[in-house]
Amino acid sequence: xxxxxxxxxxxxxxxxxxxxxxxxxxxxxxxxxxxxxxxxxxxxxxxxxxxxxxxxxxxxxxxxxxxxxxxxxxxxxxxxxxxxxxxxxxxxxxxxxxxxxxxxxxxxxxxxxxxxxxxxxxxxxxxxxxxxxxxxxxxxxxxxxxxxxxxxxxxxxxxxxxxxxxxxxxxxxxxxxxxxxxxxxxxxxxxxxxxxxxxxxxxxxxxxxxxxxxxxxxxxxxxxxxxxxxxxxxxxxxxxxxxxxxxxxxxxxxxxxxxxxxxxxxxxxxxxxxxxxxxxxxxxxxxxxxxxxxxxxxxxxxxxxxxxxxxxxxxxxxxxxxxxxxxxxxxxxxxxxxxxxxxxxxxxxxxxxxxxxxxxxxxxxxxxxxxxxxxxxxxxxxxxxxxxxxxxxxxxxxxxxxxxxxxxxxxxxxx
Ligand code: SF4
Ligand code: SF4
Numbered sequence: 001x002x003x004x005x006x007x008x009x010x011x012x013x014x015x016x017x018x019x020x021x022x023x024x025x026x027x028x029x030x031x032x033x034x035x036x037x038x039x040x041x042x043x044x045x046x047x048x049x050x051x052x053x054x055x056x057x058x059x060x061x062x063x064x065x066x067x068x069x070x071x072x073x074x075x076x077x078x079x080x081x082x083x084x085x086x087x088x089x090x091x092x093x094x095x096x097x098x099x100x101x102x103x104x105x106x107x108x109x110x111x112x113x114x115x116x117x118x119x120x121x122x123x124x125x126x127x128x129x130x131x132x133x134x135x136x137x138x139x140x141x142x143x144x145x146x147x148x149x150x151x152x153x154x155x156x157x158x159x160x161x162x163x164x165x166x167x168x169x170x171x172x173x174x175x176x177x178x179x180x181x182x183x184x185x186x187x188x189x190x191x192x193x194x195x196x197x198x199x200x201x202x203x204x205x206x207x208x209x210x211x212x213x214x215x216x217x218x219x220x221x222x223x224x225x226x227x228x229x230x231x232x233x234x235x236x237x238x239x240x241x242x243x244x245x246x247x248x249x250x251x252x253x254x255x256x257x258x259x260x261x262x263x264x265x266x267x268x269x270x271x272x273x274x275x276x277x278x279x280x281x282x283x284x285x286x287x288x289x290x291x292x293x294x295x296x297x298x299x300x301x302x303x304x305x306x307x308x309x310x311x312x313x314x315x316x317x318x319x320x321x322x323x324x325x326x327x328x329x330x331x332x333x334x335x336x337x338x339x340x341x342x343x344x345x346x347x348x349x350x351x352x353x354x355x356x357x358x359x360x361x362x363x364x365x366x367x368x369x370x371x372x373x374x375x376x377x378x379x380x381x382x383x384x385x386x387x388x389x390x391x392x393x394x395x396x397x398x399x400x401x402x403x404x405x406x407x408x409x410x411x412x413x414x415x
Pocket of ligand 1: 262263264265266267268269270302348351352353354355356
């Protein structure tokens with residue numbers, strides 16, 4: 001990997017200018033409306049300076065630090081998903097002409113994206129989405145057009161948030177792959193600077209055009225120290241790889257009902273999640289005669305009609321919908337797509353208005369590692385069967401209780 005020392009002001013300006021000159025649509029974090037969001041950049045000055053973020057379940061706050069750091073915050077609700085898989089997009093337009101139909105599709109974006117400030121969890125989230133949306137058997141052509149040639153400028157997370165848990169999911173805080181350039185912010189006795197390293201040939205080609213001086217061995221060891229310090233703060237909270245096995249057999253665990261008592265089924269967690277990909281299509285007859293369009297919008301497994309089969313929702317209760325979401329993200333996604341559906345970014349926890357914490361809910365389902373005698377040995381089919389049977393016994397009691405509550409109130413039973 002080539003590396004240079006980059007000035008945090010002029011160097012970032014040059015980075016944005018070169019990417020624009022090379023024909024990219026450059027997008028990065030900006031401060032707008034009291035949050036950090038992603039938007040088009042015209043210069044390095046558009047990137048935030050001197051901001052920190054505090055996150056907790058149901059809470060996200062930013063405050064000025066008064067220093068010159070450029071990436072001293074963790075991301076907000078926005079994710080890069082909104083660019084490669086927009087929340088709302090027209091997918092086709094139909095016009096009746098001469099007794100037939102002409103179908104047109106929106107043109108592909110004119111310029112490839114360059115994303116600046118991509119955290120490790122976000123690099124991984126794009127790769128998770130790629131596996132779903134670029135599946136050779138069922139590729140999404142619109143996603144493919146938007147993702148093509150995207151230039152990734154990743155950033156080492158210098159200050160993780162309390163809701164971050166990427167290290168449990170084999171990630172962060174230092175991106176290891178999936179980027180063209182990697183920036184690490186250094187702020188020590190040698191001054192404030194950015195270490196820029198290339199991850200691909202085109203990243204190396206851009207690096208060679210950026211102003212800066214060759215990185216010294218001290219710069220490189222300072223960058224390693226930034227990552228090591230974060231790894232200490234971010235001790236793994238869950239054993240990500242074992243979750244599919246640990247969650248197997250929890251279908252009737254009473255904790256699903258306990259979460260459902262708090263969950264508003266608002267869908268926030270799925271909307272902010274950088275890997276959730278459910279969508280729905282709507283046809284729109286237009287006022288102009290003989291014209292109709294079709295749009296695609298993000299959807300959520302928390303919506304009641306999302307599981308409609310034969311005119312009725314299969315997952316009518318909130319507990320069933322929360323269970324579907326959590327077990328898909330952390331367990332069955334692996335079987336389906338070969339990776340976990342979760343990168344441990346913590347957005348679902350931070351932006352849940354009820355403060356429901358995916359890590360804590362999962363621990364309640366599988367038990368803390370210290371209480372499990374199966375963390376250091378292979379889990380057998382017998383273990384799973386025993387656990388399923390334990391949960392089923394207690395789960396029936398909980399379900400019976402809620403069903404009778406619903407009967408008393410005249411509401412629906414649990415699914
Ligand atoms: S878990 Fe939280 S964010 Fe998700 S649907 Fe329930 S209340 Fe909304
Ligand atoms: S499930 Fe939550 S922690 Fe995992 S990737 Fe989605 S938003 Fe991030």
